[in-house]
Amino acid sequence: MTTRTQERDSILRGIRVLDGGMASELEYQGAKIDGPLWSAHVLEDAPEKVVAVHRAYIEAGAQCILTSSYQVSRMGYAEFGLSAERADAALIHAVELARAACAEFPDRKIVVAASLGPYGAALHNGSEYHGNYGCAFADMVDFHRARIRVLAESASRRLAPGLLAFETLPSLDEAQAIGEALEPWPELTAWFCFTCKDDRHVAHGELLKECAAVVAQFPQTVAIGVNCTHPALLPALIGELRGASNHPIVVYPNSGEEWDAEGRRWTGTGDPASFGVKAGEWFAAGAQIVGGCCRTRPAHIRQVAEAAERQRRSVS
């Protein structure tokens, strides 16, 4: 086993608590996030707000934080007349801001994961939630490879992310495209998280366990999971993941509220205490790392951290 492989295998050791939603928390910090490229505006105009969100999650107990680059891509930027260089710089800048927040907590081990949304997130039409992109497989490979290259080339620098977090993946096809995009850099470290439409299938319809078995074969993979999914589906989905590979399982579902398109409002409950109770169930079901996606806030992550601590005590 090479040193690099050992490093890769140990990066998530002891990590149980991931952060929560970035966009809604930025809004709460007073950042203007309307418009499809909110991340570009906030990264450039109000970087201190991004750092403040990271800080709030670390204070709540997060041991791994996702950068604010979910929607950053050359394709997405080009649509708004922004250059490829600006997109590339934003990817690195997002890592820089996450590292700046971590530096405020020198005694804590905190992993910085570069958030990389799916191809559909750059189309700005919600297509990441069904995965029918109408593009060629090669387009997806190119899309992902351009971002991976920027982060890979930063790897020799202090500002490299600890891992690449491919998230909200809707389909097996896109997971395979990322595997191909990653091929030139077998030394990188990545996790793959899928968005699911029911208790067995990813958004596009393939079985989650089939997707997990495929990404488990990539040399870069250190964890596999589910994000941006209704929390009620998690126990069954964790079971599917457990059967598919031996990789650590990472889950960060939405708060539990649902978007009522007709009434244009969120309905249902997503309160932090009940999220914490469910987090305890996900740990018990076999998840190693738990966090939150849409509509989750530092209060949810504080509950997740408490659930992680209760679970640690119960097994020791």
Ligand SMILES: [Zn+2]
């Ligand atoms: Zn989400």
